[in-house]
Amino acid sequence: MKNKYLIIPTKIETKKFDFVEYLYPLKSYCVGFLHEYELDEIPEDAYVYVNRILDTKSIEEFKSLLPSLSKKKGILFEDLGVYELTKDLKLQNILWASHANCSSYTINTYLKWMDSVVISPDITKEESLEILKKAKKPILLYTYGPLPYMYSRRELLTNFARHFELEEKREYRVREKTTTKGFYLIENEYGTVVFDEKVLDGRTLLGSANVFAYLINLDWMEEEVNIEEWLKDFESMKPLPNTTEGFLHQKTIYRLPPKEVER
């Protein structure tokens, strides 16, 4: 393969490749995943993922995992409290702050402490390339997988089902009425994540310089994936079903034309 990948697989993956490392969502410390793993299930040469914003009780419980955690290769996290606890352990610290890493200024600041960071997927291809050019350490690009738009601490699906006395579900698909934009929601007891109904395909960024790894999330796939075969197709730009390029070609604005501003 031409590129290096960090992959969230559909199961504990035993096949090793020079160009692939694995990342596993840690049970009780993640939201938005269909598969999560106990710490002792996760291989020592793999990375551990903690993407919850942790309340005080949860982070105190997390502290008890530190001795085992120190034997893993690295950790990716959203909550800076996790960094504060793991910074002295011999493992790689990588910040995956979903929507906060949108400039080289921000990213280079985080790189004072972190071994690497994941660029937020909320910016354009040009912005990503500019950040890669300026970043002081190699960084990660989220290149394929569910595109997260919102993380709520609330159990939105359970609340919805209970209000209308419907069967309770942990996954759901909804469509916004005006724009007909579709979303996919996953909930667990720690909150709900809203994703795009389509899967991010960011292959337009493959082959860039200063990349620590391309991040790929296959957790949502229903069938087992042969990683090597899948990556061959991926790199050869074989069309993938139900994908979106997200914000890569969609520059957002934040000021409305004067006539549209509500006062």
Place this chain on the structure above:
Amino acid sequence: MIELLAPAGDLEKLKFALHYGADAVYIGGQNFSLRANAKNFSIPEIKEGVEYAHENHKKVYVTVNIILHEEDEEGLISYLKSLSEIGVDAVIVSDIYIVNLIHEMNIPLEVHLSTQASVLNPYAALFYKSLGVTRIVLARESSREDIKKIKEATGLELECFIHGAMCTSISGRCVLSNVTTNRDANRGGCAQICRWTFDTDDQTFSMTSKDLNMIPYIKDMIDIGVNSFKVEGRMRGIYYIATVILTYRTLIDKILDGTITKEDTEYALKILNRCANRDSTPQFYNGLPTEKEQYFLGREESSNQDFLGLVLDYDKEEKLAKVEQRNYFKVGDVVEFFGPQTETFTYTIHTIKNEQKESVSIANHPGEIMYLPVDQILDKFDMMRLKIFDKQ
């Protein structure tokens, strides 16, 4: 230190918020701040606001809380230096670059960490403390236990939201607006998609949160170490700000001097519930919100037209109030006057005179100047509202 902190979308609101009892206000500049589509403050307006506040021994905090994109950094350093020169009392910051920049460049600005940074545990708070942050605006998802433990472990000043709208998302963890309307939520363009409705196979889906209201827990929050009690709403009008701030001011003062009663709390709840256009609850303070803390089937919001008039002047000799009309009122209406120095009292409108001092029976033009004979002395900027209920 116990501080009541009010939102202010412009200079008029800043003055009303401070006049009605806020110890400090938070405002947004025209750049680097969320609520990009509020009027917001130019540098000269910030200076005027700070001077006004300081003359009244109060404080002004300026939000510099966008998440930067590559193009947004230009002008940031000179903007921060301007804020420092003006003498703002603190900046409220979210992006780590800005937090660290102020720290490393020794820009004389106190830094408060925005709720957009989602601090919910002591270790995250300690990370920011090491960068010179003196106050944390906690995530709105903080429970009583989180607040208590963070205070004990860090000794930092803690600021908590006590009233107003809630994001459905953990603040800062949402780009639904970006994808649905192309408006960047984390740079001030949020279109509040969490208040929209969605089609499903079963039923119309909604994820809208009811508002926050911490009236029953203010004393407990003081006891566990909260320093600053923050009201949401930089886009809100002066009647909302005046009513909410005066209600919390009265409550906090009574808690601090030990005269608070159950009736005071119940009355405060009634006033705030009437003033708001959505239901409100304590949300995360004592546990995870359930379906009862959300709205389903759309917004279910009601427009409030209780604000009838603003007192512009009072002639003590003629006992005549000069009132600027804000909503329809007529002879025979039973209303209330209230203000920071005016104990709320009931008044029945027997006579209305227009600007030419001619008797009229109705006031139905917004902004129209009217005169009302009122025996009780009123102050400039007192307000007249529809009377709905008595304090029991």
